[in-house]
């Protein structure tokens with residue numbers, strides 16, 4: 001009669017007879033306690049450190065599974081020894097026809113099933129936690145440290161900082177998950193081999209269509225009406241004069257049961273499908289735009305130089321217009337220098353009490369530095385020197401004011417410029433307007449003409465009513481606030 005305790009012995013013997021199994025067993029034994037401890041801890045307490053989670057799910061986890069695999073390969077494929085034959089078909093046949101052996105087999109199967117259950121449980125938890133880990137913002141944004149710092153920083157400062165990277169970049173469904181992991185593996189290699197491009201190229205041509213991502217949360221057929229936009233700016237004079245531009249922006253709607261599509265979100269109404277041809281990777285040169293109208297007609301607008309542009313195309317592409325064609329920077333918003341400095345003044349991170357601070361800030365941040373540290377040092381040095389030599393009374397009596405301004409200007413710089421990734425102020429352009437980049441004017445430039453002679457409108461009132469432009473204390477604001 002075989003005792004129950006013989007069975008683990010047989011396993012151990014079998015394992016010791018195969019080098020592969022030995023190695024596997026050692027790996028499993030060493031990783032198992034750490035792994036179970038770490039996974040349980042992560043499940044209940046949540047590990048915030050992205051590198052630690054990375055170690056658990058990308059090194060310990062696969063290590064454990066690899067070890068397990070080695071044990072089995074060793075057991076089943078290294079033949080010859082009696083202990084190993086335990087697991088072969090011959091042996092099973094022998095023992096099944098023998099009364100006393102039958103008992104032993106049952107126990108073996110029992111132990112086998114028991115061990116497999118434990119292993120499946122651990123592997124299951126691993127796969128589940130690992131999946132969540134790979135979907136986390138920490139994995140996307142922080143583990144891949146150098147290349148993702150700019151996107152991660154800009155994302156954290158945006159309205160979408162609580163929306164996961166994967167909600168826009170992967171969305172739901174298995175096929176995009178797999179696709180993203182394949183491209184992720186390629187990217188991981190690029191990081192390890194240090195061959196990734198600096199800056200990371202945009203637009204992302206493999207981006208998932210917005211209807212599967214943005215439109216899972218936003219429904220442009222549900223927004224209506226106009227939106228008041230107030231832009232606060234500061235002039236480069238001694239007083240850093242505060243001026244405002246006020247626009248009534250015709251946000252409009254993509255149409256709903258009650259209202260026809262109109263205004264800016266007219267483009268994304270299903271009945272107005274807009275397809276355009278772009279002649280360059282950045283989609284800045286648009287030779288042709290076609291619009292499907294509600295009654296099924298098609299209007300084709302072509303730019304005056306459409307044929308030449310298509311012939312000279314570096315990356316000809318046809319695309320259905322969606323959210324990303326205007327909102328290409330919904331979460332990685334890199335501001336132009338002027339807007340970044342104005343923003344910091346508005347929030348009082350840069351005090352306007354310092355004469356010429358806007359001008360000096362613009363001057364010092366417009367220089368190209370090689371690293372963020374170099375920029376920080378230069379900003380501190382230049383501003384200190386300026387106020388020391390030109391406004392020595394302010395400098396000596398109110399040094400905290402200068403220190404505050406320095407910190408504000410440094411923040412404006414490091415939130416938007418990443419020389420290590422070759423990202424300067426204007427590297428990533430936004431298509432949402434037309435003040436700093438081509439944006440809407442890529443199509444709305446009065447040069448795209450249909451066969452009937454209609455043009456895509458550049459009329460200033462198509463998209464907004466300008467209520468004030470760079471005015472000090474504009475009347476309209478007083479009116480809106482009800483003051484006099």
Ligand code: HEC
Pocket residue numbers: 137140141148151152155160163164165166167168169200201202203204205207324327328329330331332428
């Ligand atoms: C609200 C949606 C959204 C979220 C959330 C988001 N992204 Fe993006 N991301 C985009 C869009 C849109 C683009 C530009 C696509 C284009 O122009 O084709 C982009 C571009 C990128 C690029 C290419 C370089 C660039 O700046 O254009 C990288 C890298 C990137 N995202 C990484 C991330 C990481 C990492 C996170 C999470 C920390 C994240 N994204 C979160 C929408 C998002």
Ligand code: HEC
Pocket residue numbers: 159160163164167168210213214215216217218323324327330
């Ligand atoms: C997981 C849900 C989710 C997804 C996906 C998503 N958004 Fe958003 N978006 C939000 C939320 C929530 C806000 C409001 C944030 C706030 O105001 O604090 C928002 C705000 C916005 C705003 C207003 C931003 C501002 O500065 O006021 C725009 C524009 C926008 N989203 C566009 C997009 C686009 C384009 C995409 C696709 C690339 C997208 N969103 C994907 C949830 C989402």
Ligand code: HEC
Pocket residue numbers: 210214215218219220223227229249251264265267268321322323324325326327432433
């Ligand atoms: C033709 C360009 C264009 C397209 C296409 C477009 N948008 Fe917009 N969207 C804008 C502009 C411009 C604004 C106003 C931005 C501002 O306030 O500065 C805006 C505002 C928004 C806002 C804020 C609304 C509010 O009331 O403040 C959200 C959310 C938004 N868009 C989501 C989307 C989504 C989702 C899609 C795709 C289905 C989309 N947009 C397609 C240009 C566009």
Ligand code: HEC
Pocket residue numbers: 250261262263264266267274276286289291301321325326431432433439440441442443444455456457462463
């Ligand atoms: C790919 C080309 C393209 C781009 C880019 C584009 N549009 Fe348009 N837009 C069109 C076409 C085509 C029409 C229809 C012709 C027209 O009304 O002039 C149109 C019409 C409009 C209309 C009138 C809609 C109505 O009520 O009838 C508004 C408003 C508008 N666009 C705003 C914008 C804004 C704002 C942007 C930039 C954020 C923008 N468009 C970018 C192609 C484009």
Ligand code: HEC
Pocket residue numbers: 229231245247249432433434435440441444457458459460461462463464466469
């Ligand atoms: C196709 C739509 C469209 C047309 C046509 C258009 N604009 Fe705009 N304009 C916009 C959008 C979108 C913004 C950005 C609003 C924002 O940044 O929130 C804008 C912003 C502006 C601003 C404020 C810029 C700033 O940052 O201070 C001014 C000024 C302006 N437009 C003037 C004009 C003038 C003048 C014309 C006529 C030649 C014109 N626009 C035609 C869509 C348009």
